[in-house]
Structures are given as structure tokens and as C-alpha cells.
Amino acid sequence: MTSRQAAVAALAPALVLAACGPRGALPVATAQSIAERYQWVPRSGASSEGVDYAALATRRGAARTIPYYSGSIKSPLDGKTHDYEIAGSDPKRTTGVTKIPYLPIVLVIKFSNGTVLDPRKPGCGDTVSVADRFFEGPNFVATPLDSNGVNVGRVQLTDGFQRAEFWRILKSRNYHTVFAAVRTPLVLHVDAPKDAGTVKGVCAGNDHSVGVIGLGAYYAMTKRIVTKHATPMEVPVLLTYNVFEDDSSGCCVAGFHSAFGRPSGTQVFATAAYSDAGLFRSEIEDVAIGTHELGELLNDPFVGNATPAWGHIGQVSGCQSDLEVGDPLTGTEFVHVYHGYAYHPQELAFFSWFFRTHPTGTGGLYSFKGTLKGVEGKCA
Template sequence: MSKFQKFVVASLCLTLCVTAGFAQKLTKLEVRNGDSAYIKGAKPMFAVLPRAVETPSPNQPDVQVPIWTNTFKFNNQTFTYHMVGTDPAAGSATSNIPLVIIPLKFKFSDGTVLSATQKVCGDVKNTNFRVKNSPLIKKAAFAPGGTNVGTTQYVDAFQRANFWSAVSTTSPNYHVLLSPVTVKPLQTINVGANGTSVAGPCARIGEVDINFFDNIAMGLLTSLNIPANTLPLFLDYNTFLTSGGCCILGYHSTNNAGTQAYAVAAYSDPGIFSAAGIRDIHALSHEIGEWMDDPLIPGTNFVPPWGHIGQVGGCQNNLETGDPVTGSAFTVTTGGGFPFTYHPEDLVFFPWFARVSPSTSVNGWYTFLNAFAAPQPVCH
């Protein structure tokens, strides 16, 4: 969804402990030059694919997960936005969105096989296991700046912190959770001439054309009978998507009928990119966070233009919570029999996009890790 020129984003660390049909076309992809010792001309980025139908009326969203709608004003202009769940200002409510993980196995013509069910290089567990036991699904205690926002899933903790002025007063039991979680059988994709693989720091790295893959994804949503009230998550290991170059780490969109939101993300080895935070669940946290706060692709959540920050080299005007902080991560360390340290991405709060000052989010911050001191001036 954005252009991405050379970026070096510091990886912020905050250690937290866990407690118990038709191909869609990639558009408006601005790119910054990226660094990778393994992929020539790598440009780490995230994208959105537009739906193939007319955008619905702002007052009649047709995605079948629960959606709430509100507006804000800036410079005498009214902006309408939609988010998953219920309005935090309306009181405590819990929205449970079923998560359907669709694990992928890519077979390349050079014999390389990259599968979400094979052991992650240097690990004793596979991608499926690590994701199912990650803070995206399992509960963890989150306390940005020492403020306890809950023992819950990361993106739910982000959303509670995002609307903390309401959650901390009138809606203490507000939640938007990915539950229940199911895993579909492994789906094998023969890449052929639509991609290649290269050597990586540990396992090989796959590169697959995004339009080739998305055409397959559209078919799988139908053939696997994915209900429209779920979030389907296409999950791969160490395989990035391409559109004239690598590397799209993930994207989110809706199906051609506009009734099914879905996300795609790569679980990746450390060390592929110079930004140390781009590893394991970084891309997944980015896409799930953006699905939560901008579910009706394309571009229904318009905001005043922002840019020249994070992965964005120009200006864009959508409420994509991960793009301004791509590569910025913190750590969550799990316990149990198979301990692991995860690297979810920082995410940007609504007041930053709406130019609200002071921020109404937790601690008066503008991101979950307090990366920005103030809203950005309008981008030109």
C-alpha cells in the first residue's frame, strides 16, 4: 500500500511475559530502498490489494465481521472511519472474531520447499506452532509505560490502549479477540515460473508474485468454505510476495464480493533484513493490527495525509496502523515447555492519524511504544 525507500528503524525492546475467482491488482505501492544481504534490491514493505467491486456506502459496510463506525473532524473536514468490534465509548463489550489459519506450502522449481508445517530453521517447532502460541493468540500481560492495559492478546491490548480514555473509565471490559482459532489443512502451491528462491541466513527465502498468489487465495476462500464472519489468515514461512521486486511481507484486503476480509503474512527468520525487528510474527502483528483498524479495503478509512516516515517515502491518506513504524518491534517472551521470544511490531494510535492533541490514548502516547511525541503535520 505504500512506497518504501531505504529505511533503518530502531528495534525497540519492551520485554513482556506470557500468562497462561479473479486476481486483484496491486495499486499505490510506494517503496523505500531496503537492506538485505540475501535479496538483491530488497524493499521490505506491506501492501493492500483493492477489492474488485464498487466500494460500499460508508454507512453500509458489507464485511461480515462486527464493525463500528464513527467520525472525526480536521480542518473543517469530516472523516468517517470503520473498525472491527464495537465502539469503545459505548461501554464494555467483547467481540470474538474466529481466526482461521490457512498454512501454506510453497514448492519452487529449484526444489526448495518452504512450509508452515516444517520446523523453523534453528528452532524445534514449526511456524504453525509458534503462531498459535504467540501473543497474537495467547494472553500476555501488557503494560506500556507501566500502565496495565490488560492480560490479553497483543492486538486487543493495542486497541484497548488506543481508546484508553474510554476503556479506562466507562469500558474496562472492552475487548476484540481472535477466538476461536482453527487451522485448515496445509495448502500446497506449485510456484513454477511465478517465483524463485534464494539463500538466506538460515533457511532459503522464497519470492512469489503477489497476483499469482492472490488468485489462488481467492479460490481457497471459496473451496475451503471460509465463513464470512471470520478472519482468514494465510500463513507462510520465509516466503515474501513480489510486484516488480521483493519483498512484500504481508497484505490485507477483501474478496471480490467485498464480504470477506482476509490477511496474508510471512513468518520469517531473523537476519534477513537490516531492521532486526522484522522476524517471526512481525508481519502478522502488522497485518492483524491494520485489519482491526482499517478492515474495509480499499481506503474507506481516509485520514489527513501523512508520510515521509516508517516505510512511507511519499504521502498516503489511510489509517494503516503499522506503516509509520514498520521494523520497530518489542519482545514478548513466552514460558512453558517451549519458551520463545517473539517480536511483534509497534502500532500507531488513532489520535496520531486524526491529529488529536493531547492524545486520548494510553499515557497520552501516539504509538504503543511511544515512538512519536506529537501528531505529524499534514503531508505535502
């Protein structure tokens, strides 16, 4: 088994097995109070299904997908050479802008008790719709951004992150990886499974409730939507409001990114919940999960990039071996003000942190705001 095969074997059960086997009991049956809901632990996931990695590496049929480049790196941690694919263009060779087409999708979800969680409406305590906050916010609109004391330009958050993590090896400061919308947001009305449920949110009224859907059912639903409305040449980004998924580990999966094989190529997509502040004991609010998933999608678009084992940090209690740049810092946010609104994107780990190679990022550090110094998260 190659390092890539091992990584895929470790990742796939997170979502694919959840779709095929039994899931944990929905917490909504017992967690009716805010105090109980506050104990839920938000986390993110990733999965791949039927991806032809050999074809991607050699640019054969499965390579009909979003722009990406391939490379390899030897890590001093395990002495192994690890292959990878990253969305965009190689920062060591590229001097311009690479556009990643994306399809914005707004999911209006109706539950069997009549509750409708609608991103077209404002979140708790806000006057602007969740959809506008997200799709017209700093994940998709260029704003001034700095990382570890370095001005990385007027950029989208994830573009700024990729510039920052490869700052010391950029061939040109004109290097960018930009999400470009293929249309205005597509609004889809969907019914939650009958065994899904809701609990009270932090604001009064059903419009601000918290919805919980089984992970397997939600994954199957999103895959159907993606297959129907998108092509492998674009990234569907599915937005929900206060809707989370549970599995055998309990609640809550707040978002995930995935890749699956299609006859026409390799499809990648992401889904994320825009969540009200104060839902969880962890600092997860507004665009935090969206930033997490988009950053991971760019760094590991086909969910097959293997790394030396790391863990005991962020949302990872054990050890895992994948290039998931959000997982080591789940719950670590920073404030980014845009048009007078304080957004809370999640900090992301740099590429070199996973391999413990010489830092290529801003400030000689290993994450976007310097939380990671290079010694954290080691596994024997």
C-alpha cells in the same frame, strides 16, 4: 470524490493493479548472495476490490461480514470529517468482549526447483514449528502486556493494542476485541508459479530458503483459497514461512490484508510471512509482519478508512492517506517473551495519530510503545 473514495483510489493499485498488469522482474535472477538479498526492503500492503462501502455504512447486504462499527471524526489537520469502520465494537459504548472468528491457514509452498517452505517445521535455529510459534503465540493467545507504562491486561497483542489506543475513552476496562479460531489450522499444499524462485536463507539447507513470488500471482492464489475455504463471517489468516512477494518496486512484500465483495457479503483476510531473523537489514522477524497485518485489519478491515495525508516515516517514503496502523512503524519492533521465547511484534500507531486529535491512547502518546509523539509524518 469523498475522502473515503480518494483513499480507496490510492490504495487499490498496491495489489489490484499488480494482479492485472505487468510486475517487476523477480530479484532471484540476480540476487543469489546473502549480501544482495540483505538489500531487499520488506514492506506490507493493503487492497480492496468490489467493496460496497455505502452498504457497509448503512448495514445493508454487504454488511454480512465480521463484527464492526462505524463512526466519523473531524481532523484539525485538514478540517474534514472522515468516516471509518473498525472491527469489533465501539469502545465508547461497549462493556464486554467482541469475538472476531478467524480461520488459521498454513500454506506449504513448493517451488519448481524442489524447495518446499513448510511452516509445520521449525524456523532457523528453533525447535518449535513456525505454525505453532505463530498461531499459538501472543497474537492469538492472551499474555500480560503493557503499553507506555500502563498495564492493558492479559490480552492478545492486537486486543491489547486496541485497548491501548482508546484507553482514555473506554466505557469499560472489560472492553476486548478477541480473535477466536473456528477450527485447528487448515494445512494446504500449493505449488508456486513456475517463474517464482528461491535464494539462500540465513540457515543452511533448502528448508530455510527464501521464496519470492510475483505479487499479482500470489494475491490471486490467496483470493482463490479464501473464496473456497472461508465465509465473510470469518477472517482467514494465511501463514507462510520465508515467502515474500515482489512487484514493480521489487522485493519484498511480506504481507498484506485485503477486502473484497462476495455475493454473500464482504470478505476480509490477511496473509503474512513468518521470517527468520537477519534476512533483511530492517528489523523484521518472526511475528512482526503478522502483528502488522492483524493490527491493520482490525483498524481498517475494509481498506477504506481515509485520513489526512501523512508520510516520510516507516515504510512510506512519500505521502498516503489511510488508516494503516502498521505502515508508519514498519521495522520498529519490541520484545515480548512468551513461554520463554522472545517474540518480536511490531509497534503500531494509534488512531489519534493519523488525525492529530487529542490523544486517546495510553500515556498520552500516539503509538503502542511511545515511539510516536504526534509531530511525526506530516505532509503538506
